[in-house]
Amino acid sequence: MTPQRELIFRSFFEMDKHVSVDELYEIVRSIDRSIGYSTVWRNLKLICRVGLAQEVSIGDGITRYDRLTRIPHGHLFCLGCKKVVEFNADQIVGVLAQTAIENDFTNKGFKVEVQGFCGECRAKGSVDSSETESVS
Amino acid sequence: MTPQRELIFRSFFEMDKHVSVDELYEIVRSIDRSIGYSTVWRNLKLICRVGLAQEVSIGDGITRYDRLTRIPHGHLFCLGCKKVVEFNADQIVGVLAQTAIENDFTNKGFKVEVQGFCGECRAKGSVDSSETESVS
DNA sequence: GGTGAAAATGAAAATCGTTTTCATTTAGCT
DNA sequence: AGCTAAATGAAAACGATTTTCATTTTCACC
Ligand SMILES: [Mn+2]
Ligand SMILES: [Mn+2]
Ligand SMILES: [Zn+2]
Ligand SMILES: [Zn+2]
Numbered sequence: 421m422t423p424q425r426e427l428i429f430r431s432f433f434e435m436d437k438h439v440s441v442d443e444l445y446e447i448v449r450s451i452d453r454s455i456g457y458s459t460v461w462r463n464l465k466l467i468c469r470v471g472l473a474q475e476v477s478i479g480d481g482i483t484r485y486d487r488l489t490r491i492p493h494g495h496l497f498c499l500g501c502k503k504v505v506e507f508n509a510d511q512i513v514g515v516l517a518q519t520a521i522e523n524d525f526t527n528k529g530f531k532v533e534v535q536g537f538c539g540e541c542r543a544k545g546s547v548d549s550s551e552t553e554s555v556s
Numbered sequence: 557m558t559p560q561r562e563l564i565f566r567s568f569f570e571m572d573k574h575v576s577v578d579e580l581y582e583i584v585r586s587i588d589r590s591i592g593y594s595t596v597w598r599n600l601k602l603i604c605r606v607g608l609a610q611e612v613s614i615g616d617g618i619t620r621y622d623r624l625t626r627i628p629h630g631h632l633f634c635l636g637c638k639k640v641v642e643f644n645a646d647q648i649v650g651v652l653a654q655t656a657i658e659n660d661f662t663n664k665g666f667k668v669e670v671q672g673f674c675g676e677c678r679a680k681g682s683v684d685s686s687e688t689e690s691v692s
Numbered sequence: 693g694g695t696g697a698a699a700a701t702g703a704a705a706a707t708c709g710t711t712t713t714c715a716t717t718t719a720g721c722t
Numbered sequence: 723a724g725c726t727a728a729a730t731g732a733a734a735a736c737g738a739t740t741t742t743c744a745t746t747t748t749c750a751c752c
Contacts, residue, residue: 456731592702
């Protein structure tokens with residue numbers, strides 16, 4: 421346990437949002453100017469490896485790190501302001517567990533995501549009108 | 557409408573699996589040796605822009621292109637052999653639509669994914685035992 | 693069937709987040 | 723204190739994606 425690791429872990433777990441390497445790097449950097457980018461990256465990977473967080477990728481090419489909570493949740497992702505809103509996915513997880521069984525899969529993880537536009541972005545306009553609903 | 561575009565479109569829509577740029581590039585390349593990578597890339601992007609396909613990213617850093625069908629579906633992704641199995645997501649989409657409304661989101665798309673190990677991979681062994689279930 | 697503007701193509705280079713390398717430092721143990 | 727394995731930081735490597743740009747092609751119009 422090095423001071424860098426402690427700072428990175430502490431900062432990450434104090435955070436509520438989904439943070440990218442760069443974001444966490446800037447945060448710890450404001451406390452310890454000498455910390456390296458790779459150290460932040462490595463420690464985020466470590467946090468994932470030990471099962472305390474999970475990588476999430478939401479369309480833009482940036483990997484974010486999401487603290488694992490006991491209650492499973494999904495993400496509402498606003499295509500306008502890039503905001504992420506979480507929602508409880510208990511019900512869906514039940515369905516998915518059943519689906520996995522039916523297809524002879526063991527499930528190790530889920531990802532449930534809805535892309536759209538939040539109320540604020542709709543109010544501000546600049547939301548294109550095609551309302552295509554689809555699942556990949 | 558150029559011959560390259562026609563070949564790329566035709567090849568893409570004849571395909572049933574989730575194809576990456578490289579994969580489609582190799583396929584069209586076997587028919588027209590002179591076709592360029594960027595042309596394949598641009599046309600896949602175009603297919604997405606006009607709403608006939610969707611980009612999907614499944615953990616590995618490779619973007620794949622999934623033809624949009626009228627019936628919404630989710631993906632079972634095998635962490636062992638990387639196979640993708642589709643399943644009907646009608647039921648889940650209903651729940652998600654409701655969730656979006658509750659959170660004042662318009663929904664433009666969904667992504668439902670389950671990671672795990674398929675029967676074959678479990679039979680072959682080499683499946684680590686931790687069965688952590690989680691949703692990002 | 694020309695003609696010209698706008699769009700598409702292909703090769704190469706640029707981008708940019710991620711990952712690795714390697715020399716140096718540090719933590720943890722005896 | 724002395725030793726060894728692990729961690730760190732700076733820089734370079736990587737690799738998929740995206741852009742650039744010179745050239746070619748399509749297509750609407752005459
Ligand atoms: Mn699919
Ligand atoms: Mn989350
Ligand atoms: Zn928004
Ligand atoms: Zn498998």
